[in-house]
Amino acid sequence: MSTSPSGAAEVAAVPEGEGPVRGGAADVREGAADVREQEGSAPRTPAPSGPPVLEPLPGDLYGYEQMLPAQDQQVLLRLREWLQREVAPIANDHWARAEFPHHLVPQLGELGVIGLGYDRPGRPAASRLLTSFVTLEISRVDTSLATFFGVHSGLAMGSIVLLGSDEQRERWLPDLFALRRVGAFALTEPDGGSDVALGLKTTARREGDEWVLDGAKRWIGNATFADLVVVWARDVADDAVKGFVVHQDNPGFTATKMEGKLALRSVQNADIVLDGCRVPEADRLAGANTFKDTGRVLQLTRGGVAWNSVGCQMGAYEAALRYAGSRVQFGRPIAGFQLVQDLLVKMLGNVTASLGLTVRVAELQEAGACTDAQAALAKSYCTSRMRETVAYAREVLGGNGILLDHDVARFFNDAEALYSYEGTREINTLIVGRAITGKSAFV
Numbered sequence: 001m002s003t004s005p006s007g008a009a010e011v012a013a014v015p016e017g018e019g020p021v022r023g024g025a026a027d028v029r030e031g032a033a034d035v036r037e038q039e040g041s042a043p044r045t046p047a048p049s050g051p052p053v054l055e056p057l058p059g060d061l062y063g064y065e066q067m068l069p070a071q072d073q074q075v076l077l078r079l080r081e082w083l084q085r086e087v088a089p090i091a092n093d094h095w096a097r098a099e100f101p102h103h104l105v106p107q108l109g110e111l112g113v114i115g116l117g118y119d120r121p122g123r124p125a126a127s128r129l130l131t132s133f134v135t136l137e138i139s140r141v142d143t144s145l146a147t148f149f150g151v152h153s154g155l156a157m158g159s160i161v162l163l164g165s166d167e168q169r170e171r172w173l174p175d176l177f178a179l180r181r182v183g184a185f186a187l188t189e190p191d192g193g194s195d196v197a198l199g200l201k202t203t204a205r206r207e208g209d210e211w212v213l214d215g216a217k218r219w220i221g222n223a224t225f226a227d228l229v230v231v232w233a234r235d236v237a238d239d240a241v242k243g244f245v246v247h248q249d250n251p252g253f254t255a256t257k258m259e260g261k262l263a264l265r266s267v268q269n270a271d272i273v274l275d276g277c278r279v280p281e282a283d284r285l286a287g288a289n290t291f292k293d294t295g296r297v298l299q300l301t302r303g304g305v306a307w308n309s310v311g312c313q314m315g316a317y318e319a320a321l322r323y324a325g326s327r328v329q330f331g332r333p334i335a336g337f338q339l340v341q342d343l344l345v346k347m348l349g350n351v352t353a354s355l356g357l358t359v360r361v362a363e364l365q366e367a368g369a370c371t372d373a374q375a376a377l378a379k380s381y382c383t384s385r386m387r388e389t390v391a392y393a394r395e396v397l398g399g400n401g402i403l404l405d406h407d408v409a410r411f412f413n414d415a416e417a418l419y420s421y422e423g424t425r426e427i428n429t430l431i432v433g434r435a436i437t438g439k440s441a442f443v
């Protein structure tokens, strides 16, 4: 997400401040930052070099993107141009038809932004700030595409980077980096949402060199067409949760698109049924041996949804600002009315507060020092501000605010999904509440 999907009790189960993890062939960025920290250098944001490459976004009043070095701004410039050219014109249409724009996948792969936060031979991991701004830029144009990206690049690839063996990483990651193959992450179950850590019922039974998986998963993004689905299941022998890479054509695996979704409509969320689904031992993630390991993946992607929510509200703000400048009532653009300016400025305040907070979270993550409470507060605060911002934007557009034509209705609806996934507001609140009082109030 990064996206998804974790319930929060399992978020809660992750020890606070657990350090970053090195993943062998493909290390995660925080690993490198952790080493720097041990050596005594302070966490810091990369210094900008040279004049700004990027035009400041209307919603970035304080120029946070200009904090990035010029070469990182170049990455965002390429991405931004591609998003405007290829994605913006089609986002509403695909959203209305609830269809994923498959033709964009190879193009996104070629942009080089997939798995940017992981080391690869010949390409060191990018900073957390850059990978976070990639999420923001995609989200401010199409939050559905940003969710596809977060599930693939964050949750699915992150599981393999962190928990795969060297052989597994070499086998799967090159195709995932290039988006020749798509990943998904299946944790949530029909009866296991916020409490999935305790409530996970999908079972795994070892039979010789194979495992047999039985159970059901729900809400799984990308799963109708993903080539690899990371499935979390409880080993009947020791009751521990383990991770399995299941291929779309594995016998006993079926994924059915969930219909009737009114947010992130282009994302293909699926109900998965595992019915005696056979997975070779070679495809069990070597380092996924308890639910704590699942938590390590979620810790890696945590904070990503807060960035999605900054992008979503920024997109809504920009659309409202454009509209206010062109819509004429009482003989002048509505942008000239005080009450409309009040809404626009409240939106900008929300975006700015959210962005400042997420930039600090990215800095802390870069240093391997972000606590669960810090990430949880960012998620709950930014998604709450986002909900206000998209509602103000809808108000600025009057009746047109409920039409797709001006993008605002799409952002308005998509905000609802971001508000709930990767731990709901309540669950993230409980994580912070526990940290500040020392008392757990989950049950």
Ligand SMILES: Cc1cc2nc3c(=O)[nH]c(=O)nc-3n(C[C@H](O)[C@H](O)[C@H](O)COP(=O)(O)OP(=O)(O)OC[C@H]3O[C@@H](n4cnc5c(N)ncnc54)[C@H](O)[C@@H]3O)c2cc1C
Residues within 6 Å of the ligand: 003, 004, 005, 006, 007, 008, 151, 185, 186, 187, 188, 192, 193, 194, 195, 218, 219, 220, 221, 222, 264, 269, 417, 420, 421, 422, 423, 424, 425, 426, 427, 430, 441, 442, 443
């Ligand atoms: C669009 C979308 C995409 C998703 N993608 C994925 C994915 O790719 N992979 C995946 O594994 N999952 C995915 N999810 C699942 C997502 O993570 C869950 O929806 C989320 O964890 C919440 O679980 P739930 O919906 O079952 O809500 P529930 O857990 O049933 O919660 C319902 C309500 O009860 C509240 N509540 C629950 N427990 C408590 C408590 N102890 N105290 C106070 N209030 C409480 C919640 O805050 C919420 O308001 C996705 C979900 C959505 C909506």
